Amino acid sequence: xxxxxxxxxxxxxxxxxxxxxxxxxxxxxxxxxxxxxxxxxxxxxxxxxxxxxxxxxxxxxxxxxxxxxxxxxxxxxxxxxxxxxxxxxxxxxxxxxxxxxxxxxxxxxxxx
Amino acid sequence: xxxxxxxxxxxxxxxxxxxxxxxxxxxxxxxxxxxxxxxxxxxxxxxxxxxxxxxxxxxxxxxxxxxxxxxxxxxxxxxxxxxxxxxxxxxxxxxxxxxxxxxxxxxxxxxxxx
Numbered sequence: 001x002x003x004x005x006x007x008x009x010x011x012x013x014x015x016x017x018x019x020x021x022x023x024x025x026x027x028x029x030x031x032x033x034x035x036x037x038x039x040x041x042x043x044x045x046x047x048x049x050x051x052x053x054x055x056x057x058x059x060x061x062x063x064x065x066x067x068x069x070x071x072x073x074x075x076x077x078x079x080x081x082x083x084x085x086x087x088x089x090x091x092x093x094x095x096x097x098x099x100x101x102x103x104x105x106x107x108x109x110x111x112x
Numbered sequence: 113x114x115x116x117x118x119x120x121x122x123x124x125x126x127x128x129x130x131x132x133x134x135x136x137x138x139x140x141x142x143x144x145x146x147x148x149x150x151x152x153x154x155x156x157x158x159x160x161x162x163x164x165x166x167x168x169x170x171x172x173x174x175x176x177x178x179x180x181x182x183x184x185x186x187x188x189x190x191x192x193x194x195x196x197x198x199x200x201x202x203x204x205x206x207x208x209x210x211x212x213x214x215x216x217x218x219x220x221x222x223x224x225x226x
Contacts, residue, residue, distance in 0.1 A: 006154070030213075031213060033213070033214065033215070035215075042202055042217040042218065042219055042220050043155070043202070043204075043215075043217050044217070045214045045215065045216070048212065048213065048214060050211065088154065088155065090215070092213050097160070097162055097168045098143065098162060098208045098213075099143075099145070099157065099160045099168070099170070100143075100145060100157075100160075100204070100206065100213070100215055101157060102147070102154055102155040102156075102157070103154060104153065104154035105153075105154045105155075107152070
């Protein structure tokens, strides 16, 4: 079935360092979405990318969608302790019925 | 106050019993989803539904059942056939047309088999 792979599974950084997580799909996606889940919480939507090659920024966060609409990345510049959590990509797949398939997530921890 | 509501927040079940998790949304979303999350793991899709009276199996549907009798409601039943049901269950909903398919999640139900 549809697979969305995300790496790395864990990342520990010093506060102020950059962080990147990568997402790859086995098939072309209609769109890619990114979510953040704080410990003990539920995933919260960050952004959606739709167009091939699209790049979007939210303050220190930069999101990219690949040209083939099969891969994506999230880059955080100069991490802060508030960035702690698990970041998920989710691909919106249209194969008959439409469904949202999540990657395994990257858990970010930060040393202050 | 619009949103998506899951209940209960915590649920304990004896082995061999079926249990139903509730999910209600008043966002007028077409699609609803059930995911399972195990400690330190990602979200695995159990079932999803785009319209009333129609639903599809996700990647781990065995041992689960759902219904979509109303647009607002998508209950999940964890049956005794599910071999390892202890997990965190998340319900979500979204539009499927109009370009914005952002998913809104409920607070989750933490199910423990005792």
